[in-house]
Amino acid sequence: MPQLHYFRGRGRAETTRWMLAVNQITFENIPIASPRALAALRAAGKLPFDQMPLLEIDGLNLSQSSAMIRYLARRGGFYGETETDAVWCDMIAGAVADFVETALQAAFQPTKDVALAALRSRFEKFGPRFEARLAENGSGFSVGGSLTFADVVLVEALTSYLEWLPGILADTPHLAALQESVLRAPGIVQYLQSAQRYPVTNTDYVIDVAQVLQRALPSHFPDQNRFVSVP
Numbered sequence: 001m002p003q004l005h006y007f008r009g010r011g012r013a014e015t016t017r018w019m020l021a022v023n024q025i026t027f028e029n030i031p032i033a034s035p036r037a038l039a040a041l042r043a044a045g046k047l048p049f050d051q052m053p054l055l056e057i058d059g060l061n062l063s064q065s066s067a068m069i070r071y072l073a074r075r076g077g078f079y080g081e082t083e084t085d086a087v088w089c090d091m092i093a094g095a096v097a098d099f100v101e102t103a104l105q106a107a108f109q110p111t112k113d114v115a116l117a118a119l120r121s122r123f124e125k126f127g128p129r130f131e132a133r134l135a136e137n138g139s140g141f142s143v144g145g146s147l148t149f150a151d152v153v154l155v156e157a158l159t160s161y162l163e164w165l166p167g168i169l170a171d172t173p174h175l176a177a178l179q180e181s182v183l184r185a186p187g188i189v190q191y192l193q194s195a196q197r198y199p200v201t202n203t204d205y206v207i208d209v210a211q212v213l214q215r216a217l218p219s220h221f222p223d224q225n226r227f228v229s230v231p
């Protein structure tokens, strides 16, 4: 069974989980919960760039979430029909990577207001562009006439935004419709209801990451260097 090695949370592994789900591939989350577990993973020689997530699938050790989602897109036929579709998928997925970064960082911000302001501003930049793309494409999907990985990662990102800013899709009906349709897609429905779906990222996750990586916490935390290893 494919194994996904990562911290105990969504983070940079979450797009891969959604792509495994939409491919209806059963997988196992392997939580890396201590510096020792991370050291063992590093020692196993499976991390080409010394980073997580790691996806073990089809006899491959995949690094870089952008490569994982594309591998799974090709594997499952979620990369569009033509070269033009494929490059649109890549463009949209690239924009989504820029867009979702603010959501990935939200729990690391000093206050909820700071996080919300950053999310609002990022949505104001990208939301209308994604909406326009959907309107122009006209099929209900962002590329071609069927679901692609661009839609999956876009809805994964929107789902995170909505957890912080419910109602943010009120003025973007095409995005709201895409959101609904992807959340109903076979595989995604089951994944989101499963124990493999980690809860909304919060400060426990921020602490967990610092503890595993033995690095400093964000500066607003008390005793911010509590996990930093002293050589």
Ligand SMILES: N[C@@H](CCC(=O)N[C@@H](CS)C(=O)NCC(=O)O)C(=O)O
Binding pocket: 011, 012, 050, 051, 052, 053, 063, 064, 065, 066, 213
């Ligand atoms: N672009 C990479 C980023 C990977 C990354 O930054 N991983 C972090 C955890 S989220 C990591 O392993 N950091 C430890 C290190 O770089 O030593 C991806 O999307 O997979």
